[in-house]
Amino acid sequence: MTIKIYGDAGSGSLRRVTTAAKIMGIQLERVSVDLFKGESQTDEFKSRLNPNGLTPVLEDGDTILWEASAINLYLAGKVNSPLVGTTQEERFQVLQWMFWSGEQWRTFTTTIFDERVGKTVMGIAKDESLIKFAEGKIRAAAKVLDRHLEGRRFMVGNGLTFADIDIAAPFSQVGRAKFPFEEYPNLIAWHDNLLQSFPAWAETKAEVDNRMESFLASAGVKL
Template sequence: MSIKLYGDPGSGSLRRVTAAAAIMGVDIERINVDLFKGESHTPEFLKLNPHGLTPVLQDGNAVIWEASAINLYLAEKANSNLLGRTSAQKFEVLQWMFWSGEQWRVFSTFLFNEWAGKTLMGKPPTDAVVELAMSNIRNAAKVLDAHLATRKFIVGEDLTLADIDIAAPFSQYQRTGAPFDEFPNLMAWQQRLLDTVPAWAATRDEVETRMGGVVDALG
């Protein structure tokens, strides 16, 4: 039985999973869920994830949502070093993944939602939300920039799930205006991922193709 992965190819969260699966050599069956058509809120999909969010992984009787949890599941299943090479590294990877969810990615999501509201629905952005998101992104980016001043990757000497988790907001930052380019070490790290991790570059292209199509459809 194949591992099914539900999601929209324009999603940075789906990108985290498809990139990680490709790196680990895990075969997945992609099932498209068009978020812009509301397909994540059909009765059938809500049985998989009552929150109506993607991605969702289905592996036999196991159903897992939240991209970070999916990646941890796949890494455990594949016995992959993306989870860290030592016990200490594994906890450090988890530390950065949890930090990413609470202190980093969430604010880029705020910016994306403001961009999407303006671009797709004609709603003016909420200045207070944008200011809050930009301030928190800058504060977190300062920490990342300092951390990456002497490192190639977030944890240890190799790519881990921490890198993939933290890199996710780069999927949309040129649309949303996230101020990543103010931080040279952060930008150099992201470029290094694109240059040395083929799956990360390939999934970026998939996101761009999908989002470009959505914007073009609006005329």
């Protein structure tokens, strides 16, 4: 049975799933959901797929699952993937960083993306105080990452895991949202290694960039 994944090609969260699926050798049927047209906000989408009106959403037979991290763990369980870690200790460390990424990292990069990109597209004034607050949180988290990544190629162990994929996700929009990542050399070096070592991460970067730049050009928006 075909596994469907609903999402917008410009989404860093969808990128986490499509990258992981490529690496795990799992075929997904892509179903486009145009977030810019509000296609995830319809009553049908919310009632059948995700009451939050967000993507990505996985559909595997009778199973409907949202949140990229949960989707990736579900897919990994199908193929016993080492992306979850190769030992019990590593698995808990991977989960630790996945949860940390959602609470201490991506939530603040999303805030800045919404302010600098989303509001520009909608023609709404940015909240500079909110941007400043979120940048402070990002810098605090990036300092933790930079220290952890010194001398490391991966977040956990000696290979790629979901900890890397989750924490790398904000790099999908770094140029457009102008996150202050360049201040942290170990963080930059780690992400450069992911791009060079994993073709799937580079391929999905190109997909996100093409989608976002095409949309911004069509909307006449310059960031």
